[in-house]
Amino acid sequence: MKLVIIGASGLVGGNCMNYMNDRGWKTIGTYFSYQALNTCFYDTLNPSNPNNFDVIGFDPDVIIHCGALTHVDYCELNQAESWQKTVQSTMNVIKLAKEVDAKVVYISTDYVFDGLEGPYAEDEEPNPINVYGKHKLEAENLILDSKLDSLVVRVAKVFGDEERGKNFVARLAAQLKEGYLKWNGFTDQYTTAINAHDIARAIFHLLSDQKTGVYHLSYGEYFNAYELVMKVVSAFPQAEAHVGKITKADFKQEANRPPLGGLKNDKFASEYPDFEFTSIEKYLHQHLQS
Template sequence: MRVVVTGAGGLLGKRIVQAFKDYEVVGVYHRSQPETSPFLVLDLSSLNLRPIEELSPDVIIHAAALTDVDKCEREPDLARLLNVDVTREIVKVSKRTNAFLVYISTDYVFDGTRGNYREEDETNPVNVYGLTKLEGEKLVRDVDSLVVRTSTPYGSNPASGKDNFALWLLKKLKAGERVNALVDQVTSPTLNTNFSLMLREAVDRRIKGVLHLAGRSQVSRYEFSLALARTFGLNETLINPAHFNEMKWFARRPMNSSLNVSKAMSLEHKPMSLQEALSELRREIEANDIVWK
């Protein structure tokens, strides 16, 4: 079986290609090279996806997206190009090749007024990022597909040369620097390794429709930060509680976009609790000597 992964060099993409390593997996990237061979260098914004079509994939996992929330708000045309127009072309390729399409989406399709969102709950994005990802969700419904929503992904690998929140926080605390973490924004932090194994199982089982694959714990950024510090034996007093109204973000954020993962609990690789995931993160980091250099 041939699996094509777009965004294969990203935070989720790098772990996804590892999860499918016993298949013929082709990672598609533009700037950040994936850990696959073979791979395909392709600028998806050109909307010329014939090179993907020529691979005759059995499965397409579309993980590429513009995920910078403020950049999406400032440059809505770019967000629409990368998150909607590219997805439309991916759908066309899926139709022509009869490939099973997996679309990676986000908890930001919800407005965050209550949290613990189920797959069937009404969507109502509050920013351009969430709106364009929701439009992508609607496009993929026209083909044999699975929409996977996740929340606050993190892991032991940087994404496109940038540290994710967990790595950034660990380095700050290791250096003895103070950091701010929100007490009033709640999500479902998701370890990318756990996510990729759940995704692999969902693809193998050809689950269709919408599925929430995220961490089992629903916590604030502040709670997440404290747990991370404790897991790595770092000084948690360096973490300052902060609030939404203190942030100078350009785009609005949902306050509680946490995801209900009851359906995913039927998988063999179940959503991890926060402590389970952080223990795994520490194991990965210590095994690869990533943070402490």
């Protein structure tokens, strides 16, 4: 199997690139502004850039599209840029995939739902409440309507190893490792979470078994943002931590968040009953404390 992973300088794409390579699949990962280890340049917004990796020459069987503008509040304030980086980029990836007849895996989000009745299953109706979610849903629909062989994999609150350590759990853990954390966590925003390495493992299974359609991935637990912070804090008992509880009414965010967001993983779990997910506590125990 030959793969191109767009956005392999990021959290999800980086884990997919490393995992697929380790499994013996010939995998090229791309970066845009940050050249992570073993990645090649590719700009989805300028497919004719002469510096782009030659995807057509490589002729992949699969393109995993992880490129997006993922800063939710920034998207709310910069709608045109959000559309370009999420929707236009996906249009360009679809065109590329058609040229090489590749399957496309699109990474999406629980933010396609309004969060009134989460966590959500695959067959529930999306109704995004912020710009980021609207653009992710538009991109999903382009993929699913493209007539390409495709998979849409929705995830929420991703944590895990990444070169830049910019995900939420990694940033909290870095401060706790230094010995001190002062943070406020929302008690009225619920989510599920998933380890980026588990996303890579799950996609490996889904591709190996030629699955198509929409899959939700999470490790099953459901918690609010305050409880999530406390999970990380509990892994660093030696650190001094001051964690406050706040609500949406206390702190204005530019973008609305689904209050009861998150994803049910029953479909994936029923098809892969032996698949073991990594909880935040287990991940921290294994990777960040040493």
